[in-house]
Amino acid sequence: MCSTKFNGKKMVNKRELLLKSADELIHAQGFQSTTLADIARHSKVPLGNIYYYFKTKADIGNAVIQLRESKLQDLLKQLDQLETPKARLKAMTETIIANKKDIVKYGCPIASLSQEAGKIEDSMIKKADSILRLLVDWAIKQFKEMGFRQNARMKGIQFVSHIEGMTVVAQALKDPVVLDCQVKALKIWLDDIKN
Amino acid sequence: MCSTKFNGKKMVNKRELLLKSADELIHAQGFQSTTLADIARHSKVPLGNIYYYFKTKADIGNAVIQLRESKLQDLLKQLDQLETPKARLKAMTETIIANKKDIVKYGCPIASLSQEAGKIEDSMIKKADSILRLLVDWAIKQFKEMGFRQNARMKGIQFVSHIEGMTVVAQALKDPVVLDCQVKALKIWLDDIKN
């Protein structure tokens, strides 16, 4: 059972509510800095009630990872409807511009989670970098479709590296213009590239 | 007073010892996951004694930031002795290969600290990204020396982005070969570049 009805109007269930709050807070503050009390306050769900929906805090972390992975999958599915692989890759770079503000403030939601997860030896959030892997594999696929063979992998990794690199630098420099310029450069690279 | 003597032999003082432990542990586990007990155990200094050398945990964090900044400055000074700016930039990429193992395991010590610091609103570690800024400025200087004018800044940022991006991807994919390939690509980019 996932959603309740009230006066015939569909309402978001609390689990979704909590997850959405956790997602936002973790993006802004990181997993470790985000307390269950934070999530409770932000989602207006009482602290103790969280445990009805999630067994542990690590569970919430994993749910957020899963959420971001499915968000990425949706995006990729969307991009795949474009005709040429080059158009898809370019469209991907445009999503960076669309999320400019958040990226400069909080960094890339995929990479930051992945990096933080790598530092927690406890017993949790182990598959965070599978999200980034997903992105890399998608990029490689695009380059293969463009006619690349042995070096499609290298090009795909280069593409993703470029994206992640610019977010790191933009955040450190607190300068959204960095993203504009680097996306432009990345597009030029895509145009000039030859196999 | 910074170092003590024992039998005429110079010994590292405890502050340095603690700092070195903190540096290593924070690189491996992150600042938040690293407890004072960790540092005490690793450096074999009793927990309570840490407070003789550092007022708070945040102080330790800041000292580590300073340490990494001065390490970077030393490296840049070293590279500056090379004749051409292009040779300096290439030599910089080679330091990535030299630290391959650690980077794949723990990521870039500069970027990871910078990112984690950005998520801690508390009252500490505010100037972590000044280190990355230092690197960017140095890179820009190199491109200016190469004859670039208005777009030297963009090229410098692109260079650093490339470096930081490859470390993120290499860590997520847990694949040191990524670094080999991307460094190679970066060198080719430096050779083919024209102003």
Place this chain on the structure above:
DNA sequence: GTCTATACGGCGATAGAC
């Protein structure tokens, strides 16, 4: 299913003997 009160443990920090 919902919510309050509270137990429990860990970590940063301090007191104070030596």
Place this chain on the structure above:
DNA sequence: GTCTATCGCCGTATAGAC
């Protein structure tokens, strides 16, 4: 300067009434 013992807080998690 060094080190042990311990305090106090905060964050996760649980008990249990409703």
